[in-house]
Amino acid sequence: MARLLDGVLEATVVGSFSRVGYLARRATQGWGDPPRLEGKVLVVTGASSGIGRAVALALGRLGAEVWVLGRDAGRTEAVAQAIRAEGGLAEAALVDVADGSAVDAFAERFASARGRLDGLVHGAGALLRDYALSAGGCELTVATHVLGPFRLTWRLAPHLQRARPSTIVTVSSGGMYTERFDLDRLEMDREHYDGVRAYARAKRAQVVLAREWSRRWSAQGVASYAMHPGWVDTPGLASGLPSFSHLGSLLRRPEEGADTAVWLSAGAARPVTDEGTAGSPPDEDGFWHDRRHRGEHYLPWTRPRHGEAEQGRQLWQWCAVRTGLGSDP
Ligand SMILES: NC(=O)c1ccc[n+]([C@@H]2O[C@H](COP(=O)([O-])OP(=O)(O)OC[C@H]3O[C@@H](n4cnc5c(N)ncnc54)[C@H](OP(=O)(O)O)[C@@H]3O)[C@@H](O)[C@H]2O)c1
Numbered sequence: 001m002a003r004l005l006d007g008v009l010e011a012t013v014v015g016s017f018s019r020v021g022y023l024a025r026r027a028t029q030g031w032g033d034p035p036r037l038e039g040k041v042l043v044v045t046g047a048s049s050g051i052g053r054a055v056a057l058a059l060g061r062l063g064a065e066v067w068v069l070g071r072d073a074g075r076t077e078a079v080a081q082a083i084r085a086e087g088g089l090a091e092a093a094l095v096d097v098a099d100g101s102a103v104d105a106f107a108e109r110f111a112s113a114r115g116r117l118d119g120l121v122h123g124a125g126a127l128l129r130d131y132a133l134s135a136g137g138c139e140l141t142v143a144t145h146v147l148g149p150f151r152l153t154w155r156l157a158p159h160l161q162r163a164r165p166s167t168i169v170t171v172s173s174g175g176m177y178t179e180r181f182d183l184d185r186l187e188m189d190r191e192h193y194d195g196v197r198a199y200a201r202a203k204r205a206q207v208v209l210a211r212e213w214s215r216r217w218s219a220q221g222v223a224s225y226a227m228h229p230g231w232v233d234t235p236g237l238a239s240g241l242p243s244f245s246h247l248g249s250l251l252r253r254p255e256e257g258a259d260t261a262v263w264l265s266a267g268a269a270r271p272v273t274d275e276g277t278a279g280s281p282p283d284e285d286g287f288w289h290d291r292r293h294r295g296e297h298y299l300p301w302t303r304p305r306h307g308e309a310e311q312g313r314q315l316w317q318w319c320a321v322r323t324g325l326g327s328d329p
Pocket of ligand 1: 048052099122231234235
């Protein structure tokens with residue numbers, strides 16, 4: 001019955017993405033608390049606001065030491081302080097993920113402070129209406145959602161591998177369902193820039209990249225998941241897609257949009273193996289929403305022409321060249 005209801009919700013986008021889907025699934029699927037995280041260290045980007053903030057607070061309540069990454073000093077430190085005020089452990093760090101030197105500086109700071117990393121959550125993101133370039137000369141939507149997470153993950157990969165089992169969770173978007181992955185159309189130029197399309201393509205690329213991390217590192221105990229949070233009442237939604245405010249109480253609260261990212265970060269979806277250390281196979285890592293593995297394509301023309309593994313290899317190679325990093329950490 002719960003599965004049938006889930007399927008009906010999934011078939012109606014409003015039912016699935018809105019607060020109705022979250023509440024109905026939580027009520028009918030017997031969701032429990034995610035596993036406790038005492039002794040674990042997690043890094044969350046975009047943690048100064050909205051969904052990332054809710055992820056950081058929830059991980060702190062589960063007992064993890066949380067590295068709260070943001071751009072605004074006051075709001076980032078306030079989240080770290082809120083975790084500490086509840087008796088948790090938190091460090092604040094200012095990192096613009098679209099700025100390669102800021103990412104590298106953070107990775108150095110983290111490496112000298114901690115030798116292992118149990119989870120990395122890529123929450124930073126924005127729908128940018130106007131064309132802009134990053135410090136490194138890449139279109140900013142792609143720099144923020146694709147190259148930034150690639151660089152940060154590349155730099156932190158040795159710590160993730162040391163902590164095995166560990167997780168990478170990427171907060172993508174249901175908007176990615178509208179676009180197929182096409183490397184040639186990923187980075188738009190100023191003349192053709194369309195913020196909504198650029199965002200959807202970058203969010204599709206995030207899912208491809210998450211799968212590639214999984215393909216490369218699951219045997220080393222690193223599970224990588226992408227998820228979408230549904231429609232969530234946040235400052236980012238209000239500025240990026242103001243028309244969504246008409247949905248009013250149908251919008252999810254930040255902690256509801258954050259739920260699946262927290263649950264995945266806590267390792268709740270990880271299959272138990274004899275060694276207890278393996279990541280899960282890439283097919284199972286895939287794309288998640290409301291604590292369930294979901295399909296990556298609603299529309300037939302978004303399906304890959306040459307296979308998903310090939311997309312991942314292409315994107316990895318492109319990111320390695322654009323960031324100037326080698327092919328392996
Ligand atoms: N809200 C939704 O309905 C929805 C739906 C699907 C997916 N998402 C995704 O969920 C994630 C969180 O979004 P949100 O709705 O919670 O929006 P939000 O409240 O605006 O939070 C976005 C966070 O990302 C940070 N950020 C943006 N660009 C950054 C950069 N270059 N470097 C470092 N941090 C950066 C923001 O920092 P500042 O505070 O400094 O701007 C903020 O902390 C995003 O990836 C978004 O695409 C949201």
